[in-house]
Amino acid sequence: MPPGSPHQESRMNRFPATRDAALARVAAFEPEAYARSRNALDGAVSGLSPYLTHGIISAAEVLAALAARHPLTHQHQFVYELAWRAYFRHVWTARGDAILQSLHAGPMPETAYERGLPEDIRQGRSGVPVIDQAVRALYATGYLHNHARMWLASYLVHVRHVHWRTGADWMIAHLLDGDLGSNHLSWQWVAGSGSSKPYLFNADNVARYAPPPWHSFGSVIDCSYVALMRLAQGERTPAPAPSHHGVDPPALLSAPPAALATAPSAQAVAGRDVWLVHPWALGEPRADLAPDCVAIGWWPAEYHRAWPWSDLRWAFAGNRMQALTAACWHVSGAELGAALASARSVQTGADPHLAALLPPAVRQRQPAPLFVPVDQPCQSFSQWWRRSMHGVQALHDLPGLAVLP
Numbered sequence: 001m002p003p004g005s006p007h008q009e010s011r012m013n014r015f016p017a018t019r020d021a022a023l024a025r026v027a028a029f030e031p032e033a034y035a036r037s038r039n040a041l042d043g044a045v046s047g048l049s050p051y052l053t054h055g056i057i058s059a060a061e062v063l064a065a066l067a068a069r070h071p072l073t074h075q076h077q078f079v080y081e082l083a084w085r086a087y088f089r090h091v092w093t094a095r096g097d098a099i100l101q102s103l104h105a106g107p108m109p110e111t112a113y114e115r116g117l118p119e120d121i122r123q124g125r126s127g128v129p130v131i132d133q134a135v136r137a138l139y140a141t142g143y144l145h146n147h148a149r150m151w152l153a154s155y156l157v158h159v160r161h162v163h164w165r166t167g168a169d170w171m172i173a174h175l176l177d178g179d180l181g182s183n184h185l186s187w188q189w190v191a192g193s194g195s196s197k198p199y200l201f202n203a204d205n206v207a208r209y210a211p212p213p214w215h216s217f218g219s220v221i222d223c224s225y226v227a228l229m230r231l232a233q234g235e236r237t238p239a240p241a242p243s244h245h246g247v248d249p250p251a252l253l254s255a256p257p258a259a260l261a262t263a264p265s266a267q268a269v270a271g272r273d274v275w276l277v278h279p280w281a282l283g284e285p286r287a288d289l290a291p292d293c294v295a296i297g298w299w300p301a302e303y304h305r306a307w308p309w310s311d312l313r314w315a316f317a318g319n320r321m322q323a324l325t326a327a328c329w330h331v332s333g334a335e336l337g338a339a340l341a342s343a344r345s346v347q348t349g350a351d352p353h354l355a356a357l358l359p360p361a362v363r364q365r366q367p368a369p370l371f372v373p374v375d376q377p378c379q380s381f382s383q384w385w386r387r388s389m390h391g392v393q394a395l396h397d398l399p400g401l402a403v404l405p
């Protein structure tokens with residue numbers, strides 16, 4: 001992509017990596033408008049996911065702030081959407097890395113799906129407007145509306161017969177809110193390998209929820225749901241004629257840019273209490289830390305090697321980590337353990353993205369769950385919701401709200 005091309009200029013920072021920016025989004029959020037309009041691309045969604053994913057603000061803090069200004073019940077649509085996030089965490093905790101494989105068969109045998117991402121999709125030039133708009137928005141902002149994510153995933157898996165895992169790995173790298181639980185299990189939900197049926201959509205559905213440039217009448221998705229199901233089950237359709245004008249995808253980096261990392265120093269932590277800040281624990285330091293506790297940032301090298309990020313994501317997490325810490329180390333779990341060996345104590349916020357990578361001496365502090373934890377593995381969201389909400393009569397019965405000051 002030549003410097004100064006329209007695509008590059010349109011890359012934008014809609015998500016400043018500060019707690020004030022998260023709080024401003026909460027202040028601007030209108031729960032009633034959300035419930036009415038959340039399915040539309042221009043609907044009143046919160047845009048909070050990058051902040052929630054990185055722990056800059058917690059779901060409980062968001063709900064408490066909203067409840068202070070709006071009549072919000074535990075059955076409000078927004079609470080329900082936050083519950084999806086908690087449910088996907090529940091499945092991830094129960095199944096571990098098994099969520100990276102199909103949980104059960106989808107509409108076609110596993111081997112019938114392609115494993116490579118088609119170049120016309122990667123470059124946003126498939127010739128299907130809804131898909132090309134979604135890809136370009138993803139690259140430009142690091143964010144996509146939920147409906148756009150569903151359309152993109154459904155098109156890739158059910159129309160182009162690309163395995164969901166290929167799409168999930170590609171999308172998560174470009175999202176500011178990329179979360180292995182929410183992302184990979186949402187892809188499985190769309191694919192039908194983590195839900196009872198595949199999610200399908202057609203041109204009428206796009207026209208109902210998206211602005212005119214996204215409308216895709218006359219394209220391969222301008223057909224009935226019966227025809228779409230035949231495609232999802234393996235019927236072939238000629239690939240749409242790709243357009244010539246694509247965009248270059250942003251580069252993906254498996255290590256932080258040099259300005260965001262410093263060499264580890266055992267001296268900096270010798271004899272000290274350490275609060276370890278990592279990409280999923282970028283909130284304010286805990287109130288119960290010792291006043292002279294030193295905050296050290298950690299980019300877990302094994303994770304970043306496996307799951308590269310776009311420059312937008314590095315900038316988002318990196319700016320915030322630098323604002324919170326004295327130094328940011330890009331090292332493996334073993335190297336981190338060695339560098340921290342002389343510290344008096346080390347604590348961090350627990351998160352499933354790196355639980356397996358942390359040195360054993362690091363004490364993991366579990367954030368208070370927003371919803372009542374469900375111990376038994378659940379087969380569906382509705383089963384999890386029934387069990388978690390058993391005995392909850394009002395918003396303030398949710399355990400995450402009860403522990404807030």
Ligand SMILES: Cc1cc2nc3c(=O)[nH]c(=O)nc-3n(C[C@H](O)[C@H](O)[C@H](O)COP(=O)(O)OP(=O)(O)OC[C@H]3O[C@@H](n4cnc5c(N)ncnc54)[C@H](O)[C@@H]3O)c2cc1C
Pocket residue numbers: 038045046047048049050052053081082084085088144145146147149150153172175177178179180182183184186187190
């Ligand atoms: C294919 C696909 C991939 C996705 N990948 C991710 C991901 O990597 N990270 C991620 O946080 N969400 C993911 N989602 C869920 C959802 O699309 C985003 O959470 C939502 O679009 C974020 O925008 P928002 O904060 O404005 O959402 P809002 O509608 O304002 O919702 C508020 C919060 O509720 C939670 N939430 C809402 N809808 C969902 C949902 N369907 N599943 C799980 N949580 C939800 C999120 O934490 C979100 O921030 C994915 C969905 C699909 C279909």
